[in-house]
Amino acid sequence: MTAFRHxxxxxxxxxxxxxxxxxxxxxxxxxxxxQAISFATLGDSDTRALxxxxxxxxxxxxxxxxxxEAEPEYLAGLVVEESADTLKLAKPSSxxxxxxxxxxxxxxAQEKPREDNTDTQAEAAEExxxxxxxxxxxxxxxxxxxxxxxxxxxxxxxxxxCYSLAMLCGGWxxxxxxxxxxxxxxxxxxxxxxxxAVGAASIGAWAEGSLLLFLxxxxxxxxxxxxxxxxxxxxxxxxxxxxxxxxxxxxxxxxAVPVEQVQPGxxxxxxxxxxxxxxxxxxxxETAADESSMTGEALPVGKGVGGETFGGTLNLWGSVxxxxxxxxxxxxxxxxxxxxxxxxxxxxxxxxxxxxxxxxYTLLILGITTAMFLVWxxxxxxxxxxxxxxxxxAFYRAMTLLVVASPCALVLSIxxxxxxxxxxxxxxxILFRGGAALEKLAxxxxxxxxxxxxxxxxxxxxxxxxxxPPGAEETLLRHxxxxxxxxxxxxxxxIVAHGKRQGISPGAKVVDFYNMTGQGVRGKVDGISCVxxxxxxxxxxxxxxxxxxxxxxxxxxxxxxxxxxxxxxRILLRDQxxxxxxxxxxxLKKMGLRTIxxxxxxxxxxxxxxxxxxxxxxxxGLTPEEKVAAIRQLSHAGHHVAxxxxxVNDAPCLAAAHVSVGMGARGxxxxxxxxxxxxxxxxxxxFLEALRLGVRARAVIKQNLAISLGTILVMVCASIGLGxxxxxxxxxxxGSTVLVCLNSLRLLFGGDRKRG
Numbered sequence: 001m002t003a004f005r006h007x008x009x010x011x012x013x014x015x016x017x018x019x020x021x022x023x024x025x026x027x028x029x030x031x032x033x034x035q036a037i038s039f040a041t042l043g044d045s046d047t048r049a050l051x052x053x054x055x056x057x058x059x060x061x062x063x064x065x066x067x068x069e070a071e072p073e074y075l076a077g078l079v080v081e082e083s084a085d086t087l088k089l090a091k092p093s094s095x096x097x098x099x100x101x102x103x104x105x106x107x108x109a110q111e112k113p114r115e116d117n118t119d120t121q122a123e124a125a126e127e128x129x130x131x132x133x134x135x136x137x138x139x140x141x142x143x144x145x146x147x148x149x150x151x152x153x154x155x156x157x158x159x160x161x162c163y164s165l166a167m168l169c170g171g172w173x174x175x176x177x178x179x180x181x182x183x184x185x186x187x188x189x190x191x192x193x194x195x196x197a198v199g200a201a202s203i204g205a206w207a208e209g210s211l212l213l214f215l216x217x218x219x220x221x222x223x224x225x226x227x228x229x230x231x232x233x234x235x236x237x238x239x240x241x242x243x244x245x246x247x248x249x250x251x252x253x254x255x256a257v258p259v260e261q262v263q264p265g266x267x268x269x270x271x272x273x274x275x276x277x278x279x280x281x282x283x284x285x286e287t288a289a290d291e292s293s294m295t296g297e298a299l300p301v302g303k304g305v306g307g308e309t310f311g312g313t314l315n316l317w318g319s320v321x322x323x324x325x326x327x328x329x330x331x332x333x334x335x336x337x338x339x340x341x342x343x344x345x346x347x348x349x350x351x352x353x354x355x356x357x358x359x360x361y362t363l364l365i366l367g368i369t370t371a372m373f374l375v376w377x378x379x380x381x382x383x384x385x386x387x388x389x390x391x392x393x394a395f396y397r398a399m400t401l402l403v404v405a406s407p408c409a410l411v412l413s414i415x416x417x418x419x420x421x422x423x424x425x426x427x428x429x430i431l432f433r434g435g436a437a438l439e440k441l442a443x444x445x446x447x448x449x450x451x452x453x454x455x456x457x458x459x460x461x462x463x464x465x466x467x468x469p470p471g472a473e474e475t476l477l478r479h480x481x482x483x484x485x486x487x488x489x490x491x492x493x494x495i496v497a498h499g500k501r502q503g504i505s506p507g508a509k510v511v512d513f514y515n516m517t518g519q520g521v522r523g524k525v526d527g528i529s530c531v532x533x534x535x536x537x538x539x540x541x542x543x544x545x546x547x548x549x550x551x552x553x554x555x556x557x558x559x560x561x562x563x564x565x566x567x568x569x570r571i572l573l574r575d576q577x578x579x580x581x582x583x584x585x586x587x588l589k590k591m592g593l594r595t596i597x598x599x600x601x602x603x604x605x606x607x608x609x610x611x612x613x614x615x616x617x618x619x620x621g622l623t624p625e626e627k628v629a630a631i632r633q634l635s636h637a638g639h640h641v642a643x644x645x646x647x648v649n650d651a652p653c654l655a656a657a658h659v660s661v662g663m664g665a666r667g668x669x670x671x672x673x674x675x676x677x678x679x680x681x682x683x684x685x686x687f688l689e690a691l692r693l694g695v696r697a698r699a700v701i702k703q704n705l706a707i708s709l710g711t712i713l714v715m716v717c718a719s720i721g722l723g724x725x726x727x728x729x730x731x732x733x734x735g736s737t738v739l740v741c742l743n744s745l746r747l748l749f750g751g752d753r754k755r756g
Contacts, residue, residue, distance in 0.1 A: 011030065011087055012080070012087070012089070014057060015028050015030070015057075015087070015089050016078055016089055018054065018057050019078065019089055019091065022050065022053075024041050024050065025039055025040070025041055025050065026040045026041065026090065026091050027039065027040045027088065027089065027090035027091065028054075028088065028089050028090075029086060029087070029088040029089075030058075030086060030087045030088075031085065031086055032085050032086065032087070036103055037054060037055070037058055037103070038103045039051075039054060040090075040329070078090065078091065079091070129221055132173055132217065132221035133221040135169045135170065135172050135173065135217055135221075136169070136170065136214060136217040136218040136221050138165070138166070138169035138170075139166045139167070139169040139170030139210065139213055139214040139217055140166075140214050140218075141166075142162050142163070142165040142166035142169060142210075143162070143163065143166035143170075143207070143210035143211065143214055145162040145166075146159050146160075146161075146162030146163040146166060146206060146207065146210065147207055149162055150207070159206070160206065163201070163206035163207070163209070163210050166210040166213070166214070167197055167201065167206075167209055167210055167213055169213075169217070170197075170210065170212075170213025170214045170216065170217045171193070171194050171197060171213045171217075172217075173190075173217060174190035174191075174193050174194055174213070174216060174217070175190075175194060177190045178190045178191040178194060187362040187363055187366070190216075191362055192361070192362040192365060192366070192406075192407070193212060193213060193216050193411075195362075195366065195402070196209070196212060196402060196403070196406035196407075197209035197210075197212055197213050199399050199402040199403065199406075200212070200399075200402075200403055200406070202399060203396065203399040203400070203403070205403060208403065208406075208733065211737075212406065212411070215411055215412050215415070216411055218415070242259060242274075242275045242277040243258065243259065244256045244257060244258055244259060244277070245257055245258075245259050245262050245268045245277040245278065246268060246269040246270075246271075247262060247266050247267065247268055247269075248266075248267045248268070248269055248321065254269060259277045259278060259328045260328055260329075262277070262278060262324055262327070262328065263324065263327065264324050264325060264326060264327060265323065265324060266323070266324050267283070267321055267322070267323055267324075268280060268321070268322050268323075268324060269319070269320075269321055270287075270309075270315045270319065270320050270321070270322060271315070271319050272287070272315060272316070272317050272318060272319060272515075273314075273315065273316075274314075274315050275312065275313070275314055275315070276289070276309045276310060276311050276312065276313050276314075276315060276322070277311055277328075278311045278324050278325075278326065278327070278328055278331055279308070279309065279310055279311050279324070279325045279326045279330075279331045280308070280309050280322030280323055280324050280325050281306065281307070281308055281309070281322060281323050281325055282303050282304060282305050282306065282307045282308075282309065282320050282321070282322055283305060283321050283322065283323050284305065284320065284321040285305075285318055285319055285320035285321060286302075286303065286304045286305070286318050286320065287302075287303050287315055287316060287317055287318025287319070287320050288300035288301060288302050288303060288316045288317060288318070289301050289303050289309060289310075289313045289314060289315055289316060290313060290314040290316055291310060291313045300316055300491065300558065303318075303320065308325070309322055310331070311328070311331040312331075317487075317515075361407075365402070365405045368401070368405070368716075368720075369398050369401050369402045369405070370398070372397065372398055372401055372720060373394050373395060373397075373398035374394075376394035376397050376398070377394035380394075382394045382397070392723075392725075397719070397723060400719055400724065400725075400729045401716065401719045401720065403729050403733060404712065404715035404716055404718075404719050404724075404729040404732060404733055405712055405715075405716050405719075406733065407708070407712070409704075409707065409708035409711060409712075409733070409736040409737040409739075409740045410705070410708040410709060410712065412704075412708075412737055412740050412741065413701065413704030413705050413707070413708045413740050413744075414701055414704070414705075416704070416740060416741055416744035417697055417700045417701045417704060417743075417744040417747060418432075418438055418439075418697065418701075419744075420744045420745055420746075420747040420748050421438055421693055421694075421696075421697040421747045422438070424693065424747055424748050425689070425690060425693055428686065428689060430677065430678075430679060430686050430689060430690050430693075431677065431678040431679075432676070432677055432690075436676070437659055437660075437676030437677050437694075438693070438694050438697050438698075439694070439697070439698055439701065440640070440658055440659050440676075440694075441642065441659050441677070441690060441691055441693075441694030441695075442691075442694045442695045442697070442698040443640045443658065444593065444640045444641065444642040444658060444659055444691075445592070445593060445594065445639055445640055446593065446594045446595075446596065446634055446639040446640065446641045446642070447588055447593050447594070447595050447596070447641070447642050447644065447687075448596045448597075448598050448630070448631065448634070448641055448642070448643045448644070448653070448657070449595070449596070449597055449598070449615075449643075449644045449645070450597075450598060450599060450644065450645035450646060451597055451599035451601055451605075451606055451609055452575060452599065452601060452646075453645075453646040453663055454644050454645055454646055454663055454684065455577065455578060455581045455597065455609060455613060455615075455684070456575045456576060456577050456578060456581075456609060457575065457576045457577075457578055458575065458646070459494070459575070459576065460491060460493075460494040460558065460573045460574065460575060461494055461497075461498065461573065461574065461575075461576045462494055462495060462498035462571055462572070462573055463557060463572045463573060463574045464572050465477055465569060465570075465571050465572070466551075466569050466570050466572065467567060467568075467569035468568050468569055472566075472567035472569060473569065474502075474504075475564075475567060476562045476564075476567055476569045476571070477495075477498070477499055477502065477504060477571070478499065478504050478508065478525075479508075479525045479528065479530045479532075479562060479564060480495050480499075480530075480532055480560065480562050480571060481495055481496050481498075481499030481500075481504055481508075482508040482510050482525045482526075483510060483513070483521050483522075483523055483525065483530060483532045484496050484521075484532065485510075486510070486513060486521070487521070491558060491560055491573060494573050495560065495571060495573075508525050508526050509525070509526055509527075510523050510524065510525055511523065511524045512524050516533065519533045519534055519536060519537060520532050520533015520534055520537060520560075520561075521533065528564055528565055529564060529565055530562065530563070530564040531562075531563040531564070532560060532561070532562055532563075533560065533561060534560075534561065535550070535553075535559065535561060537561055537563060538550065538561060538563070538568075554572065557572045557573065557574045558572070558573045558574070559571065559572055559573070560573070575605075577609055577612055577613060578684055580683065580684050580685045581613045581684055582612070582613040582614055583685070584684050584685050584687065584688050585613050585614050585615055586614065587688055588688070588691075589614075589616070591691075594616060594617065594639075595615050595616045595617065596615070596616065596617040596618075596619065596630075596634075597609075597610050597615050597617065597618045597619060597620075598619050598622055598627045598630055598631075598643075598653065599619070599620050599621075599622065600620075600621065600622050600623065600624075600627075601620055601621070602620065602621065603620040603621055605620075606618050606619075606620035606621075607620070624652050624653070625652075627652065627653040628652045628653045628656050630653070631643060631653045631656045631657050632656055635656075635658065640658040640659075641657045641658050641659075642657060642658065642659040642660075642661060642687075642691075643656075643657035643659070643660050643661065644661040644662075644663070644684070644687055645660075645661075645662065645663070646662060646663035654675055659676050659677065660675045660676045660677070661675060661676070661677045661678075661679065661687055661690070662675035662677070662678045662679065663679055663684075677690055693747070696747060697747060700743060700744055700746065700747055703743055704740045704743055704744065707736055707739055707740055707743070708736055708740055711732055711733070711735075711736035712736075714732075715729060715732045715733070
């Protein structure tokens, strides 16, 4: 239990008072473990002002020492939910729809309150990385100008001016951070970078100081860009949500109402091709829904009276009326959004290796340099600042020590390898969102994969055509393709595409075309009457007696029946397994990795695909919550899990995984913005290439760290014990930097070597 929770009664009473004093706030939830506060607002409230006010209230609780012995009367009429690490207070009802939940943290005086899904925050993040990129570019331009001026014998003032501008640009962000940390007594790597750059300049090593600050500023710009992209993860989910719903009043009149104002129990009309605006239950009509973006199910799901529909899914052909079950803020899609928020909060940010030195490394280097300056001056009698032909000053030796101890090669060792690996992977359609993913990829021992769109193509294809009796398959396909050419749902597209592959043009003359709502279509194709649609066309029609002899629907298939004057038959469609899936899984197993399928699809369909490709562990029928639970269960068992997926339903478990991988060509915005790695060419074998690259990149990073740290250690000892000249220190310093660079460049040419 966190130390902030020193009085349960004080928390309850203060938050209850906040709820009652702020009408626009509907609920509050405190996460004591993560020291975060979430709140839901009513209407168009100023969430930024509320957040600041709430954080001030939380800090007053944290600073208070009151015990609060009595149960406060403020709790009357509020819903209280409490566990070991959370406290939630909510108003029992609200006159308007809840807004999205906002989250802020009070665990650090320097941490700015976090407000999810705000344009202001996204714009600020974009401005941040663009500014850092501009400063890094300025550092490179002025630094190069200084080097050219020096090489061509320009006046010293011009050379120094160029280098000074380069160091100003490159050190601007480090200076800003150092000025913030200094009042708190923190001396981090930013301060050391500035000290080393100034020290190098003081002994004439302007180029080295400029190069160091350029590398450091460029790395910061890349990290800021990655942060800017990640902040779009939640917003991308809202792009496909309808803004209004067609609500029917008691008289049956249609009214367009914003989805935020639709209440549970109201009746909503959904026409063919519409997106279901909210979660509901069908009370009239029949249809099918495309729920692939929500559950991963590639096949249309039938919806009759009593069937449940989900907001954000597509109504394929029927016109239905639904009774709203939940408000928009509590829909299945909103639950997925909250899952992403929670997974992001619990996912610890990756730290760069050089940051782990922090204040300790900075103080150590500065302490050793200062101590040796005093030793050389006071103990060995060297002049403090003035050099002579026979003897170098104590300050000269101290600056030499500071230069050889500078972490230029160390700072370069990680980003140089990462940039080389990213450049190699980009040419092969593999996009790494940041360097942390590249490093973490080598740690995984378990690979979880979604089925639809990942192990399968996600597109329905015609598996076979059956005619009863056999022999009329081509005729049935020609008539079906002609009728379906007028439709746009997935089954129609698959049939028309199959007809084209078979050389059948959908341009046959169709007259008397009629859409039978919830059943199918009919019309005359080249003068022949034809009906196309569901099995019920037979079971409920004049052929009902013969329907008992119909063959059952094969596992993981969809069927479209074709009835005409002389022939009857059906077209069977299925999701197609990627041809690359089995070789990739075989390679993963040879590497010793455990493979798992996590899918919302039916168990029979999942088992059929799993058996075909040889996956080791199959978990089917999972909701998004259950997928996240499976990832966390594996993580708690000590596994490092990589999750490969593509849909909105995959976004929460992608956020919870150690490494998240998205299929780029089909992937939803939410999944791709959440992913550490994106396979832009939609090739599952790209994950195998990324994995091998990650292992090699980690090996190169370790080698670079050994080179840079080893050089620092040897040269520091030599500088202290032997008093090496500055040129030798610079040679060793720059030599290690060049060696690290060349070692990293190997990833540009050998990134596809196999693991191990």
